Amino acid sequence: MFRQGGTEAVQTDERPAKSNGSEHHVGRHRRVVGTAVGVTVALALVGGILLSRRVPDQATTQPPAANTAPAAAPPVTSAIGWNAALVARDDTTITVYASLGDTRCKDVVQPQATVTEQTDTQVVVAANGRIIDANDCSTSGIRMPLVVSLQKPLGDRVLRDAASALPPPTFSERELPDLASDKRWSPHSSHCDEGWCQSYNGPNGSTLFTGAGRTVGGESSAAVGTVSIGSREGTITGSPERSWQVRWEVGDVTYSLRLTPTEGETFSLQEFRAELARLRWT
Known part of the structure; x- marks a missing residue:
């Protein structure tokens, strides 16, 4: 604006005010940019810290190294x-x-x-x-x-x-009485160096001994009778005071069964025959 007729002319210009607004806008923009850059840097730092903390955790979860020690040698038989x-x-x-x-x-x-x-x-x-x-x-x-x-x-x-x-020598259970099915007789430990043998505890303290071995010759005791053993024929030896025994041969194998009474008791020959008849033969 100009005033005339006077002494001076005063010019009024509103551009400085607009210029101040632009400067304010530029400053605010710079502050925003600066803040954004700062946040980005901060996030990068935080991420680096977290990453540096995570790496050891990952390292600790790695599977242990395989055992490279040589396997133990199998025992020698x-x-x-x-x-x-x-x-x-x-x-x-x-x-x-x-x-x-x-x-x-x-x-x-x-x-x-x-x-x-x-x-x-x-x-x-x-x-x-x-x-x-x-x-x-x-x-x-x-x-x-x-x-x-x-x-x-x-x-x-x-x-x-x-x-x-x-x-x-090979022996067969089929040539022996089936004492496993007879609950009156219970097996107990027995030992023989040759052939096969098994002992049983029976009624009233009696014992039963079964055995098998190669046929080696005639009987050492005099026979007192014979008895049918399944499809075989057995020879009886022994005495009432000690024990009764029956032997029978199958091929080159001799099987035997000896019945011994409890101490102080006796078995008659008839009682021995009756006991043989009670056994199960298959």
Whole structure:
């Protein structure tokens, strides 16, 4: 605006005010930008801190390094011979009786038997285990019963020991009385160095001893009679004061059964025959 007729002219210009507004706007924009940059930097710092804290956590969750130590060597086992076998009534379960023979003061750890060969004519069974020094030499060398199962009945096939390649004597439960089904008789531990044997406790303190072995010759005692043993014929020996025994032969094997009364008691021959008749023969 200009004033005339006077002494001076005054100019009024509103642009400075507009200029102040622009400067204010620019300043505010700079502050916003600065704040945004600061926030971005702060977030980056925080993220870096969190990342630096997370890395050790991830490291601790890594799976442990694989054990590179060599595996322990399996225990060394040795072959063990067996000198007798018992075939169960099912004709597929075989118990072989293994021992270290003349070796003294040695025991067998974890003994086991396996079928190593089956053909139409023979079955080969191997026994083995870890042999160690015995803690008690008086009990070492006792035979160990080891059981194997066949895929089909043994039948007429020959059983052989893998260690000796020989056929030790083989006995059959079918040729013995079925005492497992007779609750009057309970088995107890028994031991024989050769062949097979089993003892039973019976009524009124009596005992029954059954055994089997290779046929070696005639009877050592005079026969007092005969009796039917299933489809076999047995020979009776003995006396009332001590015990009665019956023997019968199947091929080259002799089976026996001995009945002994409790101490101070006796069995007559008639009572012995009656007891034999009560047993189950299959």
